[in-house]
Amino acid sequence: MKLLPVPGRDTVYVWTGRADDQRELTRRLLRRAGGAVLGRSEVEVGVRRAPGGAPEVYGPDGRTSAASVSHVDGLVVVAARTGGPVGVDVERCRPLPAVALAQRWYDPAEAGWLRSRPEAGRDRDFLRLWTAKEAVGKALGVGLRDGGLRRRMPRPGGPGELLRPLPGRADLRVGHPDAGADLVLAVAVADARGPVRVVFA
Structure with a gap:
C-alpha cells in the first residue's frame, strides 16, 4: 500500500496494533510503515537502527524513512515520516500525583498551568505534557536527556490532526491525535518547515 502525502503538508503516518508478542508486532508494523511511505512491498523493506538508535526503514533502492515506536500494555504504536525525524509516545491514562510530579520534573510555568487545571483532568493533562516531551525527545534523538523534562511544550489542547510548534522552536512540532478515552498519544517532528x-494508516 502506497500512501500519498497530504498536498502542501508534511505528513506523519501512524499505525497501531495489539498483540502479546510486542517485538514481533513492532517488526511487522515497521515493515508495513516502510512499505507504505516508501511505496514498496513490505517484504522489500528492511528495518535497522539509525545512528543514535532510532528505528529506520529502508527500501532496496536505498531510500529511507524515519520511524518511531512506543508501546504500553500490549499496544504498539509506530509513526513514520519521509520529511525528517519523528517521535511517538503513548501512555495509558491512570491516577497519578500529577501536581507533585509536575513540580518535581516540569518547567515551573507548566507545573503552574497544571495546578490551575480542573482536578478531574489533571492526570490526563500531566500525561499530555509527558508524552509530548517523550515524543519530542525521540524526534530529536536525545530522549529525555539533557533537561528533556524541562523542555517547554505548547499547552495541550484537545486531540487534533495538526501538530503545533514548541515555544520558541517553529521547527519542532508536537500534538495529540485522538487515541481513545483510555490512552494519551503524542506525535512530534523535528525539522518541520510548515504545517x-x-x-492514521
Whole structure:
C-alpha cells in the first residue's frame, strides 16, 4: 500500500496494533510503515537502527524513512515520516500525583498551568505534557536527556490532526491525535518547515 502525502503538508503516518508478542508486532508494523511511505512491498523493506538508535526503514533502492515506536500494555504504536525525524509516545491514562510530579520534573510555568487545571483532568493533562516531551525527545534523538523534562511544550489542547510548534522552536512540532478515552498519544517532528498533519494508516 502506497500512501500519498497530504498536498502542501508534511505528513506523519501512524499505525497501531495489539498483540502479546510486542517485538514481533513492532517488526511487522515497521515493515508495513516502510512499505507504505516508501511505496514498496513490505517484504522489500528492511528495518535497522539509525545512528543514535532510532528505528529506520529502508527500501532496496536505498531510500529511507524515519520511524518511531512506543508501546504500553500490549499496544504498539509506530509513526513514520519521509520529511525528517519523528517521535511517538503513548501512555495509558491512570491516577497519578500529577501536581507533585509536575513540580518535581516540569518547567515551573507548566507545573503552574497544571495546578490551575480542573482536578478531574489533571492526570490526563500531566500525561499530555509527558508524552509530548517523550515524543519530542525521540524526534530529536536525545530522549529525555539533557533537561528533556524541562523542555517547554505548547499547552495541550484537545486531540487534533495538526501538530503545533514548541515555544520558541517553529521547527519542532508536537500534538495529540485522538487515541481513545483510555490512552494519551503524542506525535512530534523535528525539522518541520510548515504545517504537519497526522494520519492514521
